[in-house]
Amino acid sequence: MELSAEGIGHSFGALEVLDGIDFRVAAGEILAVIGPSGCGKSTLLSILGGLLQPDKGRAALDGAPPADSLNPLTFVFQDFALLPWRTVRGNVELALEHHRLSGPERRERVEAALAAIGLAEFKDVYPKQLSGGMRQRVGIARALVVRPAILLMDEPLSALDAQTRELLMEDFLDLWLDAKVSAVYVTHNLTEALRLADRILVLSRRPGRIKEMVRVPIPQRERTSLAAQAELAALSDTLWQSIKREAQVADREMTDV
Amino acid sequence: MSDPGVPPSPARRTVPFRGGGFAPQSRSWISWATLVVVLGAWQGAVSGGLVSPIFLPSPWTILLALKSLIVSGELWRHLAASLSRIGLGWALGTMAGIVVGVMMGLFTSFRSGGIPMVSALYPIPKIALLPLFILWFGIGETPKIVTIGFGVFFATVIATFTGVDGVPRSLIRMGQSFGMPMFGIVRKILLPGALPGILAGFRISASTALLLVVSAEMVGAQLGIGSFVLSAGNLMQTDQLLAGVAVLSVLGLMIGLLLSRLEKWLLRWR
Amino acid sequence: MKARWWAACAAVVALLAAGHAQAADKIKIGVLKLVSSGPIFIAQEKGYFAAEGLDAELVYFEAAQPISVAAVSGDIDVGITGLTAGFYNLAGKGALKIVAAQSREEKGYHLNAYLASPAAYEAGLKSFKDFRGKSVAITQTGSTFHYSLGLLAEKYKFPLSENRLVALQSLPNMVSALKGNQVEALVIPATIAVPMIERGEAKLLGWVGDETPWQLGASFATPKTIAERRTLVTRYVSAYRKAAKDFYEAFLQMGPDGNPKNGPEAGALLAILSKFTGQTAENIRPGIPFVDPEARLLVDDIYHQVEWYQSQGLVDKAVEAKAIVDLSFVSGHFNVPK
Numbered sequence: 001m002e003l004s005a006e007g008i009g010h011s012f013g014a015l016e017v018l019d020g021i022d023f024r025v026a027a028g029e030i031l032a033v034i035g036p037s038g039c040g041k042s043t044l045l046s047i048l049g050g051l052l053q054p055d056k057g058r059a060a061l062d063g064a065p066p067a068d069s070l071n072p073l074t075f076v077f078q079d080f081a082l083l084p085w086r087t088v089r090g091n092v093e094l095a096l097e098h099h100r101l102s103g104p105e106r107r108e109r110v111e112a113a114l115a116a117i118g119l120a121e122f123k124d125v126y127p128k129q130l131s132g133g134m135r136q137r138v139g140i141a142r143a144l145v146v147r148p149a150i151l152l153m154d155e156p157l158s159a160l161d162a163q164t165r166e167l168l169m170e171d172f173l174d175l176w177l178d179a180k181v182s183a184v185y186v187t188h189n190l191t192e193a194l195r196l197a198d199r200i201l202v203l204s205r206r207p208g209r210i211k212e213m214v215r216v217p218i219p220q221r222e223r224t225s226l227a228a229q230a231e232l233a234a235l236s237d238t239l240w241q242s243i244k245r246e247a248q249v250a251d252r253e254m255t256d257v
Numbered sequence: 258m259s260d261p262g263v264p265p266s267p268a269r270r271t272v273p274f275r276g277g278g279f280a281p282q283s284r285s286w287i288s289w290a291t292l293v294v295v296l297g298a299w300q301g302a303v304s305g306g307l308v309s310p311i312f313l314p315s316p317w318t319i320l321l322a323l324k325s326l327i328v329s330g331e332l333w334r335h336l337a338a339s340l341s342r343i344g345l346g347w348a349l350g351t352m353a354g355i356v357v358g359v360m361m362g363l364f365t366s367f368r369s370g371g372i373p374m375v376s377a378l379y380p381i382p383k384i385a386l387l388p389l390f391i392l393w394f395g396i397g398e399t400p401k402i403v404t405i406g407f408g409v410f411f412a413t414v415i416a417t418f419t420g421v422d423g424v425p426r427s428l429i430r431m432g433q434s435f436g437m438p439m440f441g442i443v444r445k446i447l448l449p450g451a452l453p454g455i456l457a458g459f460r461i462s463a464s465t466a467l468l469l470v471v472s473a474e475m476v477g478a479q480l481g482i483g484s485f486v487l488s489a490g491n492l493m494q495t496d497q498l499l500a501g502v503a504v505l506s507v508l509g510l511m512i513g514l515l516l517s518r519l520e521k522w523l524l525r526w527r
Numbered sequence: 528m529k530a531r532w533w534a535a536c537a538a539v540v541a542l543l544a545a546g547h548a549q550a551a552d553k554i555k556i557g558v559l560k561l562v563s564s565g566p567i568f569i570a571q572e573k574g575y576f577a578a579e580g581l582d583a584e585l586v587y588f589e590a591a592q593p594i595s596v597a598a599v600s601g602d603i604d605v606g607i608t609g610l611t612a613g614f615y616n617l618a619g620k621g622a623l624k625i626v627a628a629q630s631r632e633e634k635g636y637h638l639n640a641y642l643a644s645p646a647a648y649e650a651g652l653k654s655f656k657d658f659r660g661k662s663v664a665i666t667q668t669g670s671t672f673h674y675s676l677g678l679l680a681e682k683y684k685f686p687l688s689e690n691r692l693v694a695l696q697s698l699p700n701m702v703s704a705l706k707g708n709q710v711e712a713l714v715i716p717a718t719i720a721v722p723m724i725e726r727g728e729a730k731l732l733g734w735v736g737d738e739t740p741w742q743l744g745a746s747f748a749t750p751k752t753i754a755e756r757r758t759l760v761t762r763y764v765s766a767y768r769k770a771a772k773d774f775y776e777a778f779l780q781m782g783p784d785g786n787p788k789n790g791p792e793a794g795a796l797l798a799i800l801s802k803f804t805g806q807t808a809e810n811i812r813p814g815i816p817f818v819d820p821e822a823r824l825l826v827d828d829i830y831h832q833v834e835w836y837q838s839q840g841l842v843d844k845a846v847e848a849k850a851i852v853d854l855s856f857v858s859g860h861f862n863v864p865k
């Protein structure tokens with residue numbers, strides 16, 4: 001299944017947030033969206049996921065989702081959005097409860113998703129007992145359990161410390177590449193984008209417009225090699241130059257709000 | 258690695274301690290001791306002739322009045338009558354209050370219509386409405402239950418809709434993003450999320466119910482701890498009056514304890 | 528300059544001293560703003576208290592009960608109001624003594640009425656013979672209404688325990704209950720009863736005074752006041768009796784038609800009552816209670832009240848009627864038991 005943004009524009013009252021966003025996410029592709037704080041990344045993701053009605057343009061789908069997909073467009077949230085009164089298992093199960101599944105099938109799916117992301121031992125634990133990294137693993141398990149066609153991830157790692165982020169990023173990548181799920185991955189972290197994405201979409205500061213679309217020319221599995229590191233560093237540098245000024249200005253804007 | 262070789266100096270001194278405090282704790286023996294000291298001082302003041310027993314019966318005479326109430330079995334009949342009214346009124350008021358509170362938390366029309374209604378009706382003293390209540394509901398159990406239910410209802414509405422408002426919108430978006438139906442979101446996200454607020458409201462509504470049982474039993478009640486207190490007051494039987502009041506406070510304490518337990522159990526995820 | 532200042536000071540001191548010497552004794556009287564306390568208002572307005580050397584201050588209350596409490600606590604010197612079980616419980620602790628009569632239920636005088644709801648009337652509650660087992664609204668257990676019913680039960684020989692007595696705390700609540708057919712009958716003051724009868728909202732069964740005359744209200748003071756400031760009480764009673772006589776002559780003398788007729792002073796006194804109670808003269812006139820012109824008590828009835836309340840479990844068994852009346856302030860009390 002393929003997801004496209006067709007001329008998406010949006011304003012909150014007088015505040016214009018997005019303008020003329022056009023792109024297409026191919027099947028199995030990971031598209032990173034980077035841009036300074038407040039440029040409309042989260043807004044864009046909400047529009048893509050059908051949680052927000054855009055003022056202009058639309059989000060569109062091509063092709064059918066895989067037969068076993070219960071929720072083709074699935075979010076992973078920056079703040080995890082876990083229900084504190086449900087255990088790990090209960091949180092993952094929540095995504096299945098309103099679907100017609102037999103009891104055993106549902107349980108099996110939940111177990112599989114928990115095992116895949118390394119949560120098997122934490123099934124009966126409440127979120128407050130977990131570290132941030134573990135909580136986001138629950139968020140990912142909940143997203144995977146519905147067999148999504150396209151993941152919409154809003155800075156899923158930015159609430160975590162650097163080491164946890166590294167670990168989780170690697171686990172993500174394995175899961176993705178196995179599952180062949182495509183993703184729109186919003187971040188403001190260049191390293192993350194360069195590690196995970198097939199293409200990187202750079203947004204300007206508010207109102208967010210497409211500033212650049214860059215393809216990362218190395219397959220994800222090879223990006224850790226020394227040769228690749230050098231090439232990626234160069235790419236990172238060009239991208240950083242492109243967004244630096246914007247980031248500085250955007251930073252000042254935020255303090256005015 | 259430590260830093261050796263810093264020579265001891267006569268001018269060296271300990272950094273003064275500036276932390277501590279601001280962490281009061283509850284110690285049960287202090288609670289009991291306070292109670293004992295207060296009761297002792299009270300008994301002493303009456304026995305010693307500092308206070309006339311006409312104005313303030315001593316704890317001992319109150320205890321005697323209480324004992325005769327227990328022995329004669331009167332206490333249980335009064336308690337049973339009041340508790341069934343409180344229970345029924347509280348349950349009905351709570352259910353209606355939660356439904357209306359959730360509606361007000363969900364829908365613009367309910368909120369816009371409801372908030373001014375609640376603000377206007379909540380502070381009305383129910384006693385002022387008694388003549389009307391008698392015309393509408395008679396003098397049987399109905400007006401008593403309605404009086405209690407009415408007070409409970411408003412307290413619950415307010416607690417519920419502030420509770421619903423306090424549920425993070427991100428959780429609701431999450432539910433929608435997984436395609437959960439409206440009712441599922443209300444049942445699985447909104448209500449549990451509002452539960453801490455609703456339970457806090459229970460404390461207020463339970464005390465309200467206890468307060469209102471006296472007003473409720475102003476109307477034609479032969480039995481009930483509220484009517485007992487009222488008539489003891491009318492008859493100037495001050496020891497009986499205070500015995501009844503003591504029963505009401507013990508009831509309040511026990512309900513509070515019960516709610517604490519309930520809270521601990523329902524909110525064990527916190 | 529200085530001399531003038533001193534002279535002024537001396538003059539002020541002299542004035543104060545003189546004022547003090549002539550100052551009347553202060554007396555605080557606790558009353559309800561009801562016509563039954565009419566003689567108090569008349570005594571105040573016509574200067575009878577002042578003539579006795581009393582500087583009377585009327586302290587107004589909303590209910591009878593707080594008056595007795597205020598007398599015990601010393602916030603007032605004398606209280607005057609209806610006698611209830613609560614009063615006897617308080618008085619019985621040695622806290623209060625009755626010193627003179629106030630109003631009483633008396634044949635021919637319409638103070639409180641027994642009313643039936645039209646529905647109950649249609650269903651057969653037409654006289655007191657039908658009163659057995661009926662539901663009756665009262666204000667409170669141990670109230671004057673309650674005692675009236677006790678007397679009625681004794682007179683018509685029905686067991687009051689079979690009647691459902693519904694305590695509703697206030698007169699408006701009682702009216703509501705009768706209108707809503709929640710009770711079959713009630714006892715209520717004439718000021719409310721007469722308009723209800725005229726509007727067809729209730730049927731008159733009879734008047735308490737016609738059925739069972741009794742001592743409704745009294746003046747009282749603490750034993751301490753009586754012992755330590757006896758002349759204060761004596762002068763209060765004497766002023767009260769003067770006004771009670773005026774009251775009697777203006778409103779209570781029987782006319783040839785069997786109804787009380789107005790005396791020459793009625794208009795002037797009505798104006799006084801109207802001023803103090805805040806009711807119009809037309810509203811007041813039909814409900815004027817009987818007040819003994821000499822403030823004499825129906826002593827046997829007071830004994831009976833105490834016994835009856837005790838039999839109902841409403842007054843402590845230890846209370847002794849003899850100990851709570853002081854008959855020495857008024858001569859000629861009625862029916863003094865041996």
Ligand SMILES: Nc1ncnc2c1ncn2[C@@H]1O[C@H](COP(=O)(O)OP(=O)(O)O)[C@@H](O)[C@H]1O
Pocket residue numbers: 012015017036037038039040041042043044206
């Ligand atoms: N619901 C909303 N109402 C009004 N303004 C909003 C709303 N959501 C976001 N905004 C504003 O829109 C801009 C873009 O927000 P967002 O998409 O969250 O930015 P980003 O995710 O890129 O940091 C910000 O200035 C933010 O304050």
Ligand SMILES: [Mg+2]
Pocket residue numbers: 041042043154155
């Ligand atoms: Mg964002």
